Amino acid sequence: MEIFGVSLPGLLSQLLLGLVNGSFYAILSLGLAVIFGLLNVINFAHGALFMTGALLTWMAMNYFGINYWLMLVLAPLVVGLFGVLIERLLLRWIYKLDHLYGLLLTLGLTLLIEGVFRSIYGVSGLGYDTPELLEGATNLGFMIMPNYRAWVVVASVVVCIGTWYVIEKTKLGAYLRAGTENPRLVEAFGINVPVMVTLTYAFGAALAAFAGVLAAPVYQVTPLMGQNLIIVVFAVVVIGGMGSIMGSILTGLGLGVIEGFTKVFYPEASSTVVFVIMVIVLLIRPAGLFGKEK
Amino acid sequence: MNSKNTATIGYGLLLLALIAAPFLGAYPVFVMKLMCFALFASAFNLLLGYTGLLSFGHAAFLGGAAYVAGHAIKVWGLTPEVGLLLGTAGGALLGLLFGWLAIRRQGIYFSMITLALAQMLFFACLQAPFTGGEDGLQGVPRGKLFGVVDLKSDLVMYYVALVIVVAAFLLIVRTIHSPFGQVLKGIKENEPRAISLGYDTHRFKLLAFVLSAAIAGLAGALKTLVLGFATLSDVHWTASGQVILMTLVGGLGTLSGPLIGSAVVVLLENKIGEFGNLLAALTSVEWFKTLGESVTMVTGLIFVICVLAFRRGIMGEIIAWLAQRRAGNSAKH
Numbered sequence: 001m002e003i004f005g006v007s008l009p010g011l012l013s014q015l016l017l018g019l020v021n022g023s024f025y026a027i028l029s030l031g032l033a034v035i036f037g038l039l040n041v042i043n044f045a046h047g048a049l050f051m052t053g054a055l056l057t058w059m060a061m062n063y064f065g066i067n068y069w070l071m072l073v074l075a076p077l078v079v080g081l082f083g084v085l086i087e088r089l090l091l092r093w094i095y096k097l098d099h100l101y102g103l104l105l106t107l108g109l110t111l112l113i114e115g116v117f118r119s120i121y122g123v124s125g126l127g128y129d130t131p132e133l134l135e136g137a138t139n140l141g142f143m144i145m146p147n148y149r150a151w152v153v154v155a156s157v158v159v160c161i162g163t164w165y166v167i168e169k170t171k172l173g174a175y176l177r178a179g180t181e182n183p184r185l186v187e188a189f190g191i192n193v194p195v196m197v198t199l200t201y202a203f204g205a206a207l208a209a210f211a212g213v214l215a216a217p218v219y220q221v222t223p224l225m226g227q228n229l230i231i232v233v234f235a236v237v238v239i240g241g242m243g244s245i246m247g248s249i250l251t252g253l254g255l256g257v258i259e260g261f262t263k264v265f266y267p268e269a270s271s272t273v274v275f276v277i278m279v280i281v282l283l284i285r286p287a288g289l290f291g292k293e294k
Numbered sequence: 295m296n297s298k299n300t301a302t303i304g305y306g307l308l309l310l311a312l313i314a315a316p317f318l319g320a321y322p323v324f325v326m327k328l329m330c331f332a333l334f335a336s337a338f339n340l341l342l343g344y345t346g347l348l349s350f351g352h353a354a355f356l357g358g359a360a361y362v363a364g365h366a367i368k369v370w371g372l373t374p375e376v377g378l379l380l381g382t383a384g385g386a387l388l389g390l391l392f393g394w395l396a397i398r399r400q401g402i403y404f405s406m407i408t409l410a411l412a413q414m415l416f417f418a419c420l421q422a423p424f425t426g427g428e429d430g431l432q433g434v435p436r437g438k439l440f441g442v443v444d445l446k447s448d449l450v451m452y453y454v455a456l457v458i459v460v461a462a463f464l465l466i467v468r469t470i471h472s473p474f475g476q477v478l479k480g481i482k483e484n485e486p487r488a489i490s491l492g493y494d495t496h497r498f499k500l501l502a503f504v505l506s507a508a509i510a511g512l513a514g515a516l517k518t519l520v521l522g523f524a525t526l527s528d529v530h531w532t533a534s535g536q537v538i539l540m541t542l543v544g545g546l547g548t549l550s551g552p553l554i555g556s557a558v559v560v561l562l563e564n565k566i567g568e569f570g571n572l573l574a575a576l577t578s579v580e581w582f583k584t585l586g587e588s589v590t591m592v593t594g595l596i597f598v599i600c601v602l603a604f605r606r607g608i609m610g611e612i613i614a615w616l617a618q619r620r621a622g623n624s625a626k627h
Contacts, residue, residue, distance in 0.1 A: 271420075
């Protein structure tokens with residue numbers, strides 16, 4: 001069976017690959033939105049934290065023989081702790097300043113982190129094997145589905161939905177949302193807002209690292225793997241707007257799929273399609289698909 | 295001595311030093327590269343320091359104009375002045391497009407949009423046939439200015455570049471001190487108030503953006519003419535980050551800041567390897583020898599330090615120090 005001259009299995013496998021990319025967009029833009037909501041900082045270092053998660057996974061396997069599944073928990077923990085340090089030691093000093101200093105500080109942090117890893121590992125890709133359990137592919141009849149890719153999509157969606165649930169439906173989430181609206185009032189109710197801010201940043205960092213672990217077997221692990229990704233995620237955030245958690249998730253996945261289709265039908269545009277969509281959205285709905293202009 | 299005199303003397307000395315530089319043993323091509331970056335940073339500062347807009351996509355104007363000028367001179371065989379003009383026009387046109395799109399959103403979104411648009415241009419340049427992809431556009435001849443003055447000699451090229459850069463810098467100074475520049479400052483300080491006074495702030499911001507992009511374009515075109523090539527690294531987002539750093543190190547919203555800041559950053563990137571070797575020799579820590587390859591690490595560190603502790607930048611601190619001293623002196627009398 002063919003659609004516009006492309007075989008259906010080929011199309012579906014590109015679609016799956018698009019969903020994989022979309023999962024990373026979703027997790028990262030979700031983290032950016034949560035951090036921005038409470039800290040008013042656009043975390044440029046998100047890409048570097050993603051890369052750190054992937055590289056830690058590679059290092060753990062090669063130096064200590066720690067397997068993938070353990071790193072799926074350990075890497076977010078380690079990077080989360082690193083996030084605590086970043087927030088406590090650096091970001092804390094600039095909340096009262098203009099937004100742009102947050103972007104500049106995290107940009108500097110990105111260059112610093114990437115520079116350190118680059119001086120050790122260079123820029124060539126490091127391979128990471130797919131965990132044994134998820135090797136191979138399943139024949140679904142209409143397509144051959146690589147197990148690992150399916151796992152990435154499922155795991156990401158579960159984590160995203162879980163985050164959405166915690167923020168929108170639980171008491172903890174209610175504090176968080178209230179803190180986004182009016183931190184001083186929340187503090188007056190006896191909630192320790194500075195700790196909440198620290199934990200929020202750590203959580204966002206841990207999410208990025210989780211995506212990094214998922215990405216290690218899919219992409220080549222390099223110190224620069226987060227750079228281009230973070231810029232695309234910025235475009236995703238502009239398209240979706242940072243007002244809604246579900247909006248971030250859907251926009252991320254949707255754009256991944258569109259990118260996947262573009263790879264099939266017009267490969268030359270696959271690296272720019274997200275930016276083109278951003279331009280179109282800016283023309284039609286400047287506040288973003290799910291955004292509210294303040 | 296009042297502050298205006300101090301500044302005039304400072305600029306006079308700088309100009310004299312630049313005129314004399316080739317005879318004092320400075321390598322003209324390197325100084326020209328420095329001047330191009332100084333102009334680029336000054337154009338950027340017009341936007342960030344005086345209008346309050348953080349463009350994270352200024353590499354697009356530098357690199358885009360570099361390609362336009364290179365293509366015009368090399369492939370179409372046009373004279374250098376036409377190439378420079380076309381490059382500047384290319385920068386302005388890109389600026390108009392980027393600005394028109396990005397000004398729809400405020401604050402941090404503005405920065406993200408300009409970054410994304412510049413990345414789009416980067417990918418376009420990577421794939422477009424006329425940019426030479428990864429290799430870049432090589433072997434752009436300098437040609438003859440107005441068909442008369444041969445620019446092949448570095449010394450002739452140097453003084454032509456100096457005149458162009460000084461003229462463009464004066465244009466920036468004039469803009470900042472004009473009524474238009476005052477409105478920009480007003481928008482930076484308090485945009486709602488500027489709107490309530492009847493100013494169409496969107497139009498002012500867009501105009502400032504286009505002007506900044508055009509001058510950045512001129513810097514890029516001049517760089518191509520001087521060095522004879524245009525490469526992808528000029529359109530890469532790291533170049534946008536670099537110009538932010540130059541402005542921040544030198545001093546946001548000061549006229550002289552970007553000049554000093556660009557010199558500091560360019561010198562640092564060129565000399566850090568030697569500095570690392572020196573440190574390695576002094577401390578016998580071998581790792582310092584790798585410092586030359588990890589420029590990004592050092593730039594990142596400077597970024598962090600500047601944002602946390604040194605937000606006024608070099609010239610900002612000096613100006614504040616002078617002002618304080620003057621205030622102290624007048625209090626004594």
